[in-house]
Amino acid sequence: MPRIKLEELEEYPFSVDLDVRISDLNYGGHLGHIHLLFLAHEARIRFLNSFGFTEFNCGGVSLIQADTAVMYKGEAFLGDLLTIEVGAGEPAKKGFRLFFRITRKEDGKLIALIENGLVSFDYDTRKSVPLPEEVLKICTADRS
Secondary structure: OOOOOOOOOOOOOEEEEEEOOHHHEOOOOOEOHHHHHHHHHHHHHHHHHOOOOOOOOEOOEEEEEEEEEEEEOOOOOOOOEEEEEEEEEEEEOOEEEEEEEEEEOOOOOEEEEEEEEEEEEEOOOOEEOOOOHHHHHHHOOOOO
């Protein structure tokens, strides 16, 4: 069976530390896959906020998630502090990609790599629209 293979960026200009909570665990006693995506979503919101953007107002357009790829590399458990690093790239006419590296802060263990494809969207017309020029700075800015 072919497996998804995601590559780490050389650097991630934004990071946030988030705890694994009891509500994040699955019946296997570790961080559940759905909750991993919730943590990545929280990091995405904070990343956008660092530029003064939100998912509903990103340079005058909204952003919707078009795709997600996840490569699991390790387990995380209750109380683990995770560092979620975020970088952006691959700008296109109507979107760009976000790249996430999630590690356990205590020992640097890689937990997962995630990619999101984001598309600029107009909720009034229900159609994708061109990405505003000012949003392209997300793909080139150093936010360390």
